[in-house]
Amino acid sequence: MFTGLIETIGTVTEYNKNDTSSSGGNGVTLIISDCSPILEDVQLGDSISTNGVCLTVTEFDPSKTWFKVGIAPETLRKTNLESLTKGSKVNLERAVTANVRLGGHIVQGHVDTIATITKKESDENAINYTFKLRDVEFINYIVHKGFIAIDGTSLTVTNVDNEKAEFSIMLISYSQSKVILSKKEVGDTVNIEVDLTGKLIEKQIEINLQKHINDDSSSLNQLITQLIEKKLKERLD
Incomplete structure (x- = not known):
């Protein structure tokens, strides 16, 4: 989870489309530098939001001046990360910890x-x-x-x-x-x-509506039945 408050701007130094290294997994990877302030406590497996995308740290240098992340095919389809090139600037934010003040809003890092x-x-x-x-x-x-x-x-x-x-x-x-x-x-x-929040509310409404529709004895079905009967009666009269 993130807050949407950018900590620093980093620079893409490598964009590999088929990284065969042990930390590359034969996929697309980025190496991002100029970001020492957010790497002081970095660990392998940490999540770092990169232009709003939650990515996992797979490698970093001993002096903690750069880090590497992998990008899944679904992420490339949903985002504009494929347009990044060497020298591109990116927004960076570490995942929140228990003692971080939520100054922005709850951001998942799951780009829509x-x-x-x-x-x-x-x-x-x-x-x-x-x-x-x-x-x-x-x-x-x-x-x-x-x-x-x-x-x-x-x-x-x-x-x-x-x-x-x-x-x-x-x-x-x-x-x-x-x-x-x-x-x-x-x-x-x-x-x-x-x-x-909007997506959660929509999902709950959909689930509850479907539940009522499938239950012949539900208050919603009873109301619909009453309305239909009323309209039919008006037409017959």
Whole structure:
């Protein structure tokens, strides 16, 4: 679990598409450097959010200046990590511990989809961004003044257009130097994780509705039956 408060910005120094080393597993791996502040207590198997994606540390150097992570095929399909190249900057955050204050919101590091920046406009010392979702169904979980994680950064939604599957956020002056979003332009993509709360509520509603529908004696079925009988009676009268 993460908070969406980025600890540091790292640099991709290697992007391997078929890493045959013992820590590579014959898959896609990244080596990320310029991140010593978050590696002081690093251990193999630790989770580090990289542009909002929860990745597992498979290797790090003795001086703790870089670390390696593997990327699963499903992760490549859901995120924009495949677009990273040598020199790319990435947002980094360690998984929370029991004594960490939750200053952002609960972020899993499980990216739902990507979005494309459609607008970038200055608003005094802040920047307004508008994004269009690749997978439009996720707009159902994005609400005005709700939480959203963009490349792992916890931000507040300022506007939602359900028909266009677009939403907006405002990046304040302080955050502009702390996260990679300020360097991105119209046409660039970002990783999106919607607030888990909406998905949990939807799931519970679906389960309960299905339970009522399958039970002929449920209050919902009784109500539907009464309504149908009432309408039929009105037509006969």
